[in-house]
Amino acid sequence: MSSEHRVIVIGCGGPGAAALYWTARATRGGVLGLDAGRVGAVPERGHVLSRTQPLDVHAALAPAALDAWDAVARVSGQQLVTDTGELVVAEASPVLDGYRAVAARHRVPLEELDAAALHARWPQLRPTGHERALHQRGAGVVDARRAAAVHLALARGQGAHVLENTPVRAVRPGREHVEVVTDDAVHRAEQVVVTADAVAVDLLAGLGRPLPLTTRFEQVTRYATANLLDHSPGALPVVRWHGAEELVALPVDGAIATTLDQELDTAPSFEADALARKRREEFLAEHLPGFGGPELSSTTSRSALAPDRHLVVDTVPEAPSVHVAVGTGHAAAYASLLGRVLAEFATAGRSRFPVDTFTLERPALQDADFERRFAF
Numbered sequence: 001m002s003s004e005h006r007v008i009v010i011g012c013g014g015p016g017a018a019a020l021y022w023t024a025r026a027t028r029g030g031v032l033g034l035d036a037g038r039v040g041a042v043p044e045r046g047h048v049l050s051r052t053q054p055l056d057v058h059a060a061l062a063p064a065a066l067d068a069w070d071a072v073a074r075v076s077g078q079q080l081v082t083d084t085g086e087l088v089v090a091e092a093s094p095v096l097d098g099y100r101a102v103a104a105r106h107r108v109p110l111e112e113l114d115a116a117a118l119h120a121r122w123p124q125l126r127p128t129g130h131e132r133a134l135h136q137r138g139a140g141v142v143d144a145r146r147a148a149a150v151h152l153a154l155a156r157g158q159g160a161h162v163l164e165n166t167p168v169r170a171v172r173p174g175r176e177h178v179e180v181v182t183d184d185a186v187h188r189a190e191q192v193v194v195t196a197d198a199v200a201v202d203l204l205a206g207l208g209r210p211l212p213l214t215t216r217f218e219q220v221t222r223y224a225t226a227n228l229l230d231h232s233p234g235a236l237p238v239v240r241w242h243g244a245e246e247l248v249a250l251p252v253d254g255a256i257a258t259t260l261d262q263e264l265d266t267a268p269s270f271e272a273d274a275l276a277r278k279r280r281e282e283f284l285a286e287h288l289p290g291f292g293g294p295e296l297s298s299t300t301s302r303s304a305l306a307p308d309r310h311l312v313v314d315t316v317p318e319a320p321s322v323h324v325a326v327g328t329g330h331a332a333a334y335a336s337l338l339g340r341v342l343a344e345f346a347t348a349g350r351s352r353f354p355v356d357t358f359t360l361e362r363p364a365l366q367d368a369d370f371e372r373r374f375a376f
Helices: 014-027 056-076 093-105 115-121 144-157 197-206 270-287 328-348
Strands: 002-010 031-034 046-049 081-083 086-090 111-114 132-136 140-143 161-163 168-173 178-182 186-194 214-223 238-242 246-250 258-263 295-305 312-316 319-326
Touching: 002 014, 002 178, 002 328, 014 031, 014 144, 014 186, 014 328, 031 144, 031 186, 046 056, 046 246, 046 328, 056 081, 056 093, 056 144, 056 328, 086 093, 093 132, 111 115, 115 132, 140 144, 140 328, 144 161, 144 328, 168 186, 168 197, 168 319, 178 319, 186 197, 186 328, 197 312, 197 319, 214 270, 258 270, 295 328, 312 328, 319 328
Parallel strands: 002 031, 002 186, 031 161, 086 238, 186 319
Antiparallel strands: 046 140, 081 140, 086 132, 111 132, 168 178, 178 186, 214 258, 214 295, 238 246, 246 258, 312 319
């Protein structure tokens, strides 16, 4: 069996669902989405969208990302981003200096607080007395699962078709079209967008572009806190805590739970999981005593990252009709914008947004001796 399409999108998770919508909106038909599992099966969690963060390019793209979410909200009537504001708390001044520098470059107003002022403003937080904090109002939390569902619904409304439980076995670029091989069909398209990491990595390796990716692990734990009023958006901002632990605390979300994201030093194991849980419990008891509660879930999130911690979002030089996004798992807050960029690649040949940092040609992907870095 075979089929012909203008654009095929492989992988219909966060950025893939967004690419499906933005592409279908631009083409008014002829778009097919393929997913190896259930379409829209995105983990239920929030992702922080902030204009002050370690990666300068992400801060630069934050306004465009917010605009993309606003555009989707207008046509769907669905709220996808909850305004929360953000606190960065740290004892080490170099960490705060990095945030200050990013904020200054992007003209983001910051309010600085010492430990006493921090506790006075947000009594839910218990600093030890040596911390300082930076507060900015222009941050929010994106509901990743809801966002994917909305993008998929809008895409179908624009005439896109989606096949789930349809793993892609091969992508074969040709002169006139690209063949996408599944178990029971060969689909052909003028343009192909690949957001499934495994498919993109295999495709690039086959074209002589192996990616030197690193896997990072993050534990995402959700609590049924009994203190809803004190830990809801408006009462508690997102808290990024830099100290003995690198943790991000998110206020109560649509599932009526608080969320704690914890960077892991090693791959998950029984011993490492027990130690990480102990460290989480100690942190909450000392610094956010009302935040926790019965543990609803605790899952390990894996992110494939380039050595410079940037995404890969580019048109493949050896196959100009194929456009890839790799490592987007840790950038779900930018999913709609990334989908919009990929749609512009597929329909206009280039994007209006400044994504050159994510090119396949950058030193981090070309130089075997490139120094890996994961902070300021």
